Amino acid sequence: MSKVFFFSIPFSGHVNPGVGLAKELVEKGEEVIYYCTDSFREKIESSGAVFRSYGDKFYLNDDFVTHNNIEILRVHMELSELIMEKIYNDMKRDRPDYIIHDFMSTWGKHAAQAYNIPAVNIYTTFVERPEGILKTVGLVLAVAFLILKNIPRMIDIRKISGRLKKKYNIKTKGLIDIIDNKEALTLVFTSRTFQPYSEKFGDDYKFVGPVSMYRKEKIKAFRLNRSEGRPLLFISLGTVFNNDWEFFLKCIKAFGNMDMDVVMSVGKKIDISSLTIPENFTVKHFYEIPQLEVLKACNVFITHGGMNSVHEGLMNGIPLIVVPQQLEQAHMAKRVAETGSGIYLDMSEVTPESLKESYIKITSDHSYVKNADKMKASFLKAGGPEQAAEEIFSYIKSIDRMT
Known part of the structure; x- marks a missing residue:
């Protein structure tokens, strides 16, 4: 030893x-x-x-x-x-x-x-x-x-x-x-x-x-607000640049009351009680959400493009919509788009409409799932x-x- x-x-x-x-x-x-x-x-x-x-x-x-x-x-x-x-x-x-x-x-x-x-x-x-x-x-x-x-x-x-x-x-x-x-x-x-x-x-x-998904997450009393048979969308801006109030409002406007379930992770400076949360949303601070558990159940992941989040999404074969918050994440978003495993959205151009359009595109074009699975296979082989x-x-x- x-x-x-x-x-x-x-x-x-x-x-x-x-x-x-x-x-x-x-x-x-x-x-x-x-x-x-x-x-x-x-x-x-x-x-x-x-x-x-x-x-x-x-x-x-x-x-x-x-x-x-x-x-x-x-x-x-x-x-x-x-x-x-x-x-x-x-x-x-x-x-x-x-x-x-x-x-x-x-x-x-x-x-x-x-x-x-x-x-x-x-x-x-x-x-x-x-x-x-x-x-x-x-x-x-x-x-x-x-x-x-x-x-x-x-x-x-x-x-x-x-x-x-x-x-x-x-x-x-x-x-x-x-x-x-x-x-x-x-x-x-x-x-x-x-x-x-x-x-x-x-x-x-x-x-x-990737190795981040082999950690243990100890988060108590988390419950997914799910309806049987509906797809699950997970939205997270990670653990650092995650207090963009306007972005979260756009997500609520884009996906509120659609025939889908949404889990949205927000920064610790966001006052969740001040949000008007639709019936199909579960909104928690990032430290209250077991990301690995949620990703096992979701169909699409809207992420900031941090390396761990991208890996953890693709390791579950989930196509990504990447909205980077800084330069390193922009490189990641570009690579996701290049591999065909997701869509790159520039933060300055994000609107409720562009979010909704990206979601519809990624769920209707099955090539995104296939390419996400290819990345998953390369990770496992490594x-x-x-x-x-x-x-x-x-x-x-x-x-x-x-x-």
Whole structure:
């Protein structure tokens, strides 16, 4: 049995697949010590992993929202310095055999470097390679302009980088390295079929399929408001950008009192009592809805396009209507449309009419279900948590043979 330190960032889209992998590793006899924030303690402990908190000073959570990419880099470096100090005694006492870290957990890679421990990087979304991003002159100029606008933040990043190098001999190769955190082995939680331009990635990237749906959900007293024989539509904007009042009103207007049942997940800032809820709707806050359970029963899924939600929908063979809330989700929506497994709706163009038209189209054209089933087959073939664990074990053994 090996001892594993697992570092994640505290967002459901990152923790849910991490928990799926942790559960598999625990079942195979590994001792997994999983670092995150207290809000995810119960979910992490349900996997059998030992939970450890990042502490009160760790401020990255659902309420932290910024569209300034340089600020994101600064935050990750600042938090890495914080975590490196916090885990110093843990590393000396526990001496983990290897580390697993989310691709955005900068401190995970830094810990592996500082203590010369093998590490595995996990991607909970599509892989975006920097060499593909920076090829256009216009984008290079835009990045240069962004840096010039953020000189104080760049100075902070440089200072933190210097302190980390002096104290732990950690070397930051560049800005992209802060949020990419590449290792000799990277697990990508999708299939090669679903990953755009997958032919560009070598054997150091292992596409092991989705793992988020292998977690346990503990949500009590949830009841579907169903009528026998009617189709079920599930609507959710996920766990972060989910307080768009106008969008939910459009959904009510589009689907209210149709011959169908609707479950709608809303953000915690939405006052459900102020909504006029039609007879065929069940409306709950997102943390009150067991998404995995609902998806097993539904026919169409209107989603924000988060990687986990898309995977969980397609793993049930459900066609998707994707309404992305930010850039990463727009990439996901585009891929869903490219594979024919759903429809991409731009948020700025969403109306009750476009929602209703998309629903009618996706339920009347059976190619969407067929293509969703093709994606499901590619996910199952990729192997899931069991394959992910096998890739890790194989990699660690290869390192052991070399030492």
